Amino acid sequence: MEHTWRWFGPQDAIQLREVRQAGATGIVTALHDIPNDQVWPVEAIRERQQLIEAAGLSWSVVESVPVHESIKKGLPERDALIETYCQTLRNLAACGIDTVCYNFMPVLDWTRTDLTYELPDGALALRFDQVAFAAFDLYLLHRPGAEQEYSDEEKAQAARHLERLDDAGREKLVNTLIAGLPGAEEHYTLEQFRSVLAGYAKIDAEQLRENLGYFLRAVVPVAEKVGIRMAIHPDDPPRPLLGLPRVVSCVDDIEWILSTIPSEANGITFCTGSYGVLKENELVSMARRFAKHIHFAHLRATQREVEDERSFHEAPHLEGNVDMVGVIHALVDEERRREVEGGRRLPLRPDHGHHILDDQQRNTAPGYPLYGRLRGLAELRGVELAVRQLTSR
Structure with missing residues (x-):
């Protein structure tokens, strides 16, 4: 090969x-x-x-x-x-x-939700954390209709996760998800991201x-x-x-x-x-x-x-x-x-x-x-x- x-x-x-x-x-x-x-x-x-x-x-x-x-x-x-x-x-x-x-x-x-997830040997890896993602979706992005896609327990877990993040942590989560990763051709602000998502509302x-x-x-x-x-x-x-x-x-x-x-x-x-x-x-x-x-x-x-x-x-x-x-x-x-x-x-x-x-x-x-x-x-x-x-x- x-x-x-x-x-x-x-x-x-x-x-x-x-x-x-x-x-x-x-x-x-x-x-x-x-x-x-x-x-x-x-x-x-x-x-x-x-x-x-x-x-x-x-x-x-x-x-x-x-x-x-x-x-x-x-x-x-x-x-x-x-x-x-x-x-x-x-x-x-x-x-x-x-x-x-x-x-x-x-x-x-x-x-991904984390670009520098530390493993037991000290190596840094990429990670997708469903709870962190839900916190972003529900309480930072405030996506219309998002609350209908999560259970009460998931909403509570997401809220607790968000409470543990300071302003820098919240900004890092947002940037990780929407600022563009390798291979991505577009980079968004939160407001731009909401607008782009709305374009798929009927698809x-x-x-x-x-x-x-x-x-x-x-x-x-x-x-x-x-x-x-x-x-x-x-x-x-x-x-x-x-x-x-x-x-x-x-x-x-x-x-x-x-x-x-x-x-x-x-x-x-x-x-x-x-x-x-x-x-x-x-x-x-x-x-x-x-x-x-x-x-x-x-x-x-x-x-x-x-x-x-x-x-x-x-x-x-x-x-x-x-x-x-x-x-x-x-x-x-x-x-x-x-x-x-x-x-x-x-x-x-x-x-x-x-x-x-x-x-x-x-x-x-x-x-x-x-x-x-x-x-x-x-x-x-x-x-x-x-x-x-x-x-x-």
Whole structure:
């Protein structure tokens, strides 16, 4: 499998030479400075590509070409925005880049309540705390209708949590949830966030799914024609939040996406951390069931917490609720099948990572440290090598 690394461009605190030393050969990146309603020019793509190749690496996967909110909401301007999206795909293909990871999550990208959750060994991890989230939703955001979605006990727990936070703590919680995380293209104030949420008031899961289908029916034929593989990323967390629907969370969702427009160009990003949060998702079974449709793999582990399984934190890559050995075994089997049948490469990356050692002094993006991901990549490569050797006898 191709070992890749998420890199946020020239402004990233981690340098390309460090990525190469970490053992990756491919880069996963995007032109984050270009607004979502504009085409990525060929010149800009090639400039970034040449920078990567000069470091002895390749631009393996685009993560992401963001889907504009007007497309997700099905607004009249979506056709023009979809054509803009398609032209970006044509331009990427003209530069020899063939895999695009994207998501269809309304408003927010991935969501966490704590970016520096301290583990027993002193490492700092990402965490989603359901009680803290409820405190934000009910008593800081004051989302209309939110009180109907929580039990009396949940409301009481959220109120007690809020009472323990001083002004700085409350501001930190707000900023963590809506100020924008790595990969997010939008940043909001509370008032802006309320307004954006209101734009989805009449959009339920059925409507959002139809809007995704509309997007796929327009984009996948273009991707297929130019040789691009589209790999949709799951919801994170994989359940409705803030009254927003989710449509990429489970086996049934994947089946719907793949059957809506059957094409090699229409595939998935298999993110073990995102899918793994939902207890019903059997990851090894899913990896085998959808193996030929996996265009990209995000490998990380999440640990559902005992008191409330809706709360979780990022675990070490080989721990948590993910059978990582089983998943990698399934991916190795799929890659062997592709080698025999002439299929395309299978890139993976160590997703997220703990801030350990000097990571805690570096100004890196939350979840994207140097040493924590280097450790994760090393562990994943070791498992892959062991699986390959043991299954070739």
